[in-house]
Amino acid sequence: MQRKASARWQGTVKEGAGTISTQSGTLKDTAYSFTARFGDGKGTNPEELIAAAHAGCFTMALSFMLNNAGFTADAIDTEAALTMEQANGAWTINSIHLTTRARVPQIDAAKFAEIAGNAKANCPVSRVLNATITMDARLVG
Numbered sequence: 001m002q003r004k005a006s007a008r009w010q011g012t013v014k015e016g017a018g019t020i021s022t023q024s025g026t027l028k029d030t031a032y033s034f035t036a037r038f039g040d041g042k043g044t045n046p047e048e049l050i051a052a053a054h055a056g057c058f059t060m061a062l063s064f065m066l067n068n069a070g071f072t073a074d075a076i077d078t079e080a081a082l083t084m085e086q087a088n089g090a091w092t093i094n095s096i097h098l099t100t101r102a103r104v105p106q107i108d109a110a111k112f113a114e115i116a117g118n119a120k121a122n123c124p125v126s127r128v129l130n131a132t133i134t135m136d137a138r139l140v141g
Contacts, residue, residue, distance in 0.1 A: 069115055
């Protein structure tokens with residue numbers, strides 16, 4: 001399986017602007033810029049997209065692993081908070097914290113925690129990231 005995305009940039013890093021597009025067309029010429037990355041400018045940025053990919057990947061992996069264990073979630077909501085800091089003079093994604101709330105009938109908290117930990121460790125996006133990944137996964141309802 002192969003997935004593709006593309007980016008285009010014009011101008012200097014601070015005053016310039018770019019666009020990002022994905023193979024599916026979900027993002028098509030979506031704006032990104034220095035101010036969207038390091039401030040509060042309009043558009044997206046690579047780190048936000050990584051956080052979105054991680055939240056989506058983990059949530060899907062959790063659903064899959066719950067299904068394999070005989071459970072079906074009514075709902076799983078996940079937020080991925082990515083932290084990027086300078087390390088040795090270079091910007092580095094050093095951590096992502098996953099916050100997950102799930103409604104899963106007939107599962108106990110210990111079994112849910114075990115499955116969530118497995119999903120965190122083994123979703124493909126977790127496996128590609130060279131960052132500390134922490135998690136707060138809880139059942140609700």
